[in-house]
Amino acid sequence: MSSLAVVLIPLAAAMAVALAGLIRWSAHARSRTDAAWVGFLLAGMASMLGGGAILAYRNDTEGWLAALWLGGLLMALSATPLLWTLLGEARRRSEDPRTFAPAALRDRRAFVGIVVALVLGNELLMGWLFPIAAGGGALVVRPSLAGTVTALGVVVGSPWFLFPMAAEMGLTTVWLWTELDPALRVMLAFQSAMMVLSPPALPSAAWHASTIYLSSALMIGLFVYQMEWVYRHPRVGIALGRYTIRLLAVYALLMAGLYEWLATGSVALFAVAVLAEMVLFFSAVADAARFRDDDPFTWQLRPSWAVQLLGWVLVAELFMGALLDLEANGNGFLLLVPQLPLSGDAATIAAHAVSNGFWFVAVVTGSAGFLVMMGSEMGVLVALKIRETRRREQRLRLGLTIAAFAATTVYFPGFWNTVPISHLPPIGQVPVLGWTMGIGSGGGLAPGFFVAILVTYLLIGSMSALFGRRVLCSVLCSAATMYQGTLVDSMKSFNRSSPVGRKFLGTHFSSAYTVTTGVTLGSLAGASTISYLDAIGRLQWTVGGSDPTQFLFSFYFGVLWYVMFVTIPYTGNYNCVTMGWCHWGTWSQAFSRLGFFRLKVKDRTICQQCRTLDCAKSCPIGLVDMVGQLRTTGEFRSSKCCGVGNCVGACPYGNLYIHDVRHWWRGRRPAFSGTSADGVPLPMVRGSRPLTVRNATADVPRTSPGFTRSGGPSS
Ligand code: SF4
Ligand code: SF4
Structure with a gap:
């Protein structure tokens, strides 16, 4: 480690701790004075770093003058509201010390916006200045949009940006842990870990490979957590629901950025995604209270929300799959994706773009990387x-x-x-x-x-x-x-x-x-x-x-x-x-319809009196008319029925079972007759007292003699 690094690393760590402390303060700020102090200190840090960045380019009189001007301007801009607030408070306190209370912060959204912008500015300046201080040479920015985006990519892709950022994210999450909504804090913890595992941060093949695999695994873990959480919470807070969708969108962009970085070497898209994630993260922690006092909505009544959830997960996974394939197979993977040139007239360009998009999706979804990752994620949900x-x-x-x-x-x-x-x-x-x-x-x-x-x-x-x-x-x-x-x-x-x-x-x-x-x-x-x-x-x-x-x-x-x-x-x-x-x-389905498979009930009189219709409600295919057949014939046959079996577990009376060749075979062999495939005696209701109920759920004891419950409500 160079002597410069020995100084710079603790300095960067100290700045990260200071920034995290200020973010925590901003989360607790309820008065205008607190808000003004936070703004003043953040601007003070930015003026120091900005002055340093100017001096890195021009360490002469003009450079010093520009640095002093910038520092003075920022300090004046941030000190004015602070002084104004302090003077106002002092005046009100002197007027009536007994009833004095600090003026409440009214526009929290604007305050959070300023805090996030200043934190972002400080981070960008650190990512700019520290590599120069470490001897990397001053960054040359071409005066164009492309030049600016490239420079942004270099700054954001630098370890001096990414690691302090990850430290700030981790520290604020830990410090605010008990005040955060439980689902939000888990997502924030995942985000902090993801930031540490940024593949472009270090120029080492071992780092690239290990972080690509680890960050992909981590992201899969996050998706599983989010999907399971949504499953267990039919009602989701509005702020949390929005945060979830935005985070997934940002991660889709992040994975696209990493794929672009590995395929072309450009970190521009990755940088945009990281900045978007920062904005999302810090606006959440600086205003965490809004997640607790939130109006919930029923997500199963909001198809647009559910589509976004599935859609962004899929886009992120598509690029993650492509990234894994590219890392595992090198450029050989790129050769598998037919690419037509995006040139010619507008119609040709559009047609080629559609073709390229189609083959990209088709090749990735058929690739081992994608299928392993998708299978792991969906397999955990099945488990x-x-x-x-x-x-x-x-x-x-x-x-x-x-x-x-x-x-x-x-x-x-x-x-x-x-x-x-x-x-x-x-x-x-x-x-x-x-x-x-x-x-x-x-x-x-x-x-x-x-x-x-x-x-x-x-x-x-x-x-x-x-x-x-x-x-x-x-x-x-x-x-x-x-x-x-x-x-x-x-x-x-x-x-x-x-x-x-x-x-x-x-x-x-x-x-x-x-x-x-x-x-x-x-x-x-x-x-x-x-x-x-x-x-x-x-x-x-x-x-x-x-x-x-x-x-x-x-x-x-x-x-x-x-x-x-x-x-x-x-x-x-x-x-x-x-x-x-x-x-x-x-x-x-053609063979299924002709063969042995069907659903059967042990006693159709139970179905005739059943008012729950739980079997039909649990069917993932939507075979809502199964009850009619069960009541009239005691069995149900449909070409569409896939034998998922949710209905069997859902029947509150254990009255339903799947019949196939095994039952037919057992029916022909006396030694086995009278027993269903899963060992439950058939028929189940021999000797049971007749149902005389209006509402089977309410009136029939679910574990009454003669009735056997088998399975949970939806399995
Ligand atoms: S839930 Fe059970 S008892 Fe009710 S209709 Fe369906 S199979 Fe019959
Ligand atoms: S589950 Fe769907 S995609 Fe798979 S074989 Fe059956 S109908 Fe086809």
């Missing part, structure tokens, strides 16, 4: 769901969902070539694993893949006939993990309340459903035919250089799927199923 699920079968299925995501979505597609087994066939020749969505991922429709494709379709078809569509849509498909974590599962309320979701409620196939299914199947047939003709050399049609079926795969499952996921608050949960835009689900 949290398992924790609150009591039915053993349901817990097992949710566990299988996570395992299936890890195996079929991440490991095999992403790491097939790295499996340490020699003579592995191409992934396209492996049934199911090579064709997880029945299309595209393994390759085009080449004759060499026919056997694998045929086996894939037959296998999924027969499994669906035996166990129902749940094999695919509730276990094997990566969508199951995405949909069934705690928060997203609770978004099933939007199936009933959202304008689009409502149109697809129930078991019937509306004309909108028929159209979407027709378009999906038609596009699949067209793309497959062209792909085959391409493969045998009759045609040479590609889409943006890609095989048509691979393009279709990218379109449906790399882009559209995520768009539809984000729009769940407007289109409803499991919209691939409810709207019928997934050909793979359509294939499975």
Whole structure:
């Protein structure tokens, strides 16, 4: 460590502590005098640093004069309100010392704005001055917008800016901990740690790699925390709700900035994101009281808020996935993203921009980095769901969902070539694993893949006939993990309340459903035919250089799927199923409808008298008309039913169970008859007293003899 650094590091640390102390003071300031003192001291620090920055450029008479002028001006500007306030207070105190009270600070918002601007100014000056003092040479700023942005990037990307900033954030969070809203303080603590782990802060490859992975993991932790918190709090304070969305937007920008930095070396976008985060952070801590005295809103009645939550998380994750891929694979990753030049007339530029955006999203969402990160995040939410699920079968299925995501979505597609087994066939020749969505991922429709494709379709078809569509849509498909974590599962309320979701409620196939299914199947047939003709050399049609079926795969499952996921608050949960835009689900549902799978009740008289209808309310597909079938026939069959099983756990009388080939088989073998798949005696209500209730929830003891509760309210 150089002798200069020995002096500068403690100096920077002392300034960070002083700034944090002033921010804490500003959070407690209730009188105009306090506010004036805080402003005066912050301006005093800025005048010192500003004077120093001028002298770093011109250490001559003119430089000294300019530094003195600037210092004098800032001190005068900040001292005037202080003197004015002190004199006013002294006058009022002398007039009536007994009733004297300090004048209250009225415009807190303006005060907080001034504090944040001064803290930001001080930080920028530190990031400017300290590198020069450490011998880095004066920063040259070109007199243009681009030059200013570049200089800003250099200042903000400097360790003299980022580390003191992180220290201030951490200190203020700790000092104000007990006064902060519990959810807010957790977010602030995450933000402080994220600031320390800024990859551009140090010019070292080891630092870059470790901070990219650590900050990504930390951000995933934050997203999980936020989503779980929202799930557990149906009502969110307005200020906290706004803060959450703004923080997610800032983190989306931050991840885009880090991706740009790693791809091009420019820190401009990263710097803008850091400054935005600072403003957000310090305005929250300096005005923390507004989070405590907050009006709450019901987020399930605010689809726009929920869409922003999902949308910003997804954008942040897209860039995080790209960042991880870039760090892991170097520029090889950039070569995978087709990029058309943004030149020519306006129409060409627009078309090329759309194409570039499409392929960026499709390549990233199909990449190992993105899928590992997304699977970890959504997998934790599913694990949290398992924790609150009591039915053993349901817990097992949710566990299988996570395992299936890890195996079929991440490991095999992403790491097939790295499996340490020699003579592995191409992934396209492996049934199911090579064709997880029945299309595209393994390759085009080449004759060499026919056997694998045929086996894939037959296998999924027969499994669906035996166990129902749940094999695919509730276990094997990566969508199951995405949909069934705690928060997203609770978004099933939007199936009933959202304008689009409502149109697809129930078991019937509306004309909108028929159209979407027709378009999906038609596009699949067209793309497959062209792909085959391409493969045998009759045609040479590609889409943006890609095989048509691979393009279709990218379109449906790399882009559209995520768009539809984000729009769940407007289109409803499991919209691939409810709207019928997934050909793979359509294939499975055809076999499911013909096979053994159905829901059955142990005693339909219970359903006839039930007033809770909890089974229908808990369905993530929105099969609201299931009760009618249960009451009349004692069973429920629907092509749309994915066997998620929430309804089984939700029935307050344990009256419902899933019937599939296992029950059929047991029914044919006396040794096993009378026992359901999860070991509950069938029928459940033998010998029970008849229900004579108006409201089953109120009048029937939930644990009365003859009734067995199985499962929690929503699992
Ligand atoms: S319909 Fe398609 S995308 Fe949706 S869960 Fe089923 S297989 Fe997956
Ligand atoms: S909640 Fe249970 S008892 Fe009520 S209708 Fe549904 S399956 Fe029948």
